[in-house]
Amino acid sequence: MDEYVLKTRSLTKTYRNTVALDNVTITLKPGRIYGLIGHNGAGKTTFMRLIAGLTFPTSGEINLFGYTQAKHLQHARQRIGFMIEAPAINTSMSAKENVHLHRIIKGIPNEELEQELLALVGLQNTGKKKARNFSLGMKQRLGIALSLIGSPELLILDEPINGLDPVGIVDMRNLLQTLCAEKNITILLSSHNLSQLYQVATDYIIIDHGKIIETITLSELEEQCKQYVLLRTNQPELLVSTLEKELHTQNYLVMPDKSIRLFDFTDRMETLAALFQRKNILITNLSIEGNTLENYYIDLMERSRNV
Numbered sequence: 240m241d242e243y244v245l246k247t248r249s250l251t252k253t254y255r256n257t258v259a260l261d262n263v264t265i266t267l268k269p270g271r272i273y274g275l276i277g278h279n280g281a282g283k284t285t286f287m288r289l290i291a292g293l294t295f296p297t298s299g300e301i302n303l304f305g306y307t308q309a310k311h312l313q314h315a316r317q318r319i320g321f322m323i324e325a326p327a328i329n330t331s332m333s334a335k336e337n338v339h340l341h342r343i344i345k346g347i348p349n350e351e352l353e354q355e356l357l358a359l360v361g362l363q364n365t366g367k368k369k370a371r372n373f374s375l376g377m378k379q380r381l382g383i384a385l386s387l388i389g390s391p392e393l394l395i396l397d398e399p400i401n402g403l404d405p406v407g408i409v410d411m412r413n414l415l416q417t418l419c420a421e422k423n424i425t426i427l428l429s430s431h432n433l434s435q436l437y438q439v440a441t442d443y444i445i446i447d448h449g450k451i452i453e454t455i456t457l458s459e460l461e462e463q464c465k466q467y468v469l470l471r472t473n474q475p476e477l478l479v480s481t482l483e484k485e486l487h488t489q490n491y492l493v494m495p496d497k498s499i500r501l502f503d504f505t506d507r508m509e510t511l512a513a514l515f516q517r518k519n520i521l522i523t524n525l526s527i528e529g530n531t532l533e534n535y536y537i538d539l540m541e542r543s544r545n546v
């Protein structure tokens with residue numbers, strides 16, 4: 240079934256001399272967490288502002304929950320929540336007062352929602368403390384609580400992790416995963432740092448100079464950045480049969496140059512070295528190889544810029 244929350248077709252936004260977003264065609268499916276990754280100025284905020292209706296496209300189409308026409312789109316936008324640029328909080332008010340104010344503005348009668356949302360984002364015990372005295376992580380979580388007031392099906396968050404300390408990052412990751420898994424909210428969040436969103440997002444959309452240069456799922460990314468033991472020997476057949484017989488693994492590849500990539504035992508180099516010595520296999524290389532996330536991202540950028 241072709242289920243989707245959002246589809247864009249050739250979405251483009253130009254400012255006077257700048258193409259901020261260039262022919263972006265993507266589909267977001269429900270129940271997933273999408274990481275929009277790109278350097279400063281890549282077009283992430285512009286994309287989010289377009290979807291949220293904060294600015295208008297120069298050309299192209301936005302299809303939100305099946306609606307494309309301007310008047311229907313505006314209605315469909317009631318089903319999204321967003322925190323773009325700074326969280327919309329009043330810093331002279333407490334967390335509870337902020338949530339209350341936004342609930343009233345949105346005309347939502349359910350008062351219990353206030354406490355429920357504060358608990359969800361971990362701010363239920365902040366009492367009268369004013370938001371100006373909150374940590375950045377607390378402010379971000381309050382901003383998310385505000386964007387959840389209309390019970391959105393799609394949540395758009397611009398750099399919610401940026402600037403958080405390690406504890407704040409863990410809290411934010413847990414919150415996002417809870418929202419997706421337990422509240423069934425599809426999430427689109429941006430970051431300029433791929434590793435920041437690693438293990439949080441299920442899908443990664445890499446953007447550069449306004450263009451999507453790659454979309455990749457978490458498992459594909461893990462595959463790309465997989466570590467392996469690189470083995471070289473002049474007895475590759477013997478080595479392979481030893482791996483199978485002694486270590487009971489077939490998780491290896493023999494490369495055209497007869498080197499062997501072993502994807503198991505990456506943390507057991509001593510075991511491997513001892514085994515090959517015992518079996519009198521002369522090893523000329525035994526090292527851990529593989530792309531790091533950082534290298535993967537840098538390579539991707541370089542390749543796209545050289546096209």
Ligand SMILES: Nc1ncnc2c1ncn2[C@@H]1O[C@H](COP(=O)(O)OP(=O)(O)OP(=O)(O)O)[C@@H](O)[C@H]1O
Pocket residue numbers: 254255257258259277278279280281282283284285286431
């Ligand atoms: N209102 C505007 N007027 C003119 N140019 C703009 C405007 N908004 C964005 N731009 C330009 O569009 C491009 C994309 O900007 P955008 O803010 O979407 O990038 P970004 O990926 O969100 O970057 P950052 O991480 O720095 O926020 C940049 O070159 C930016 O200078």
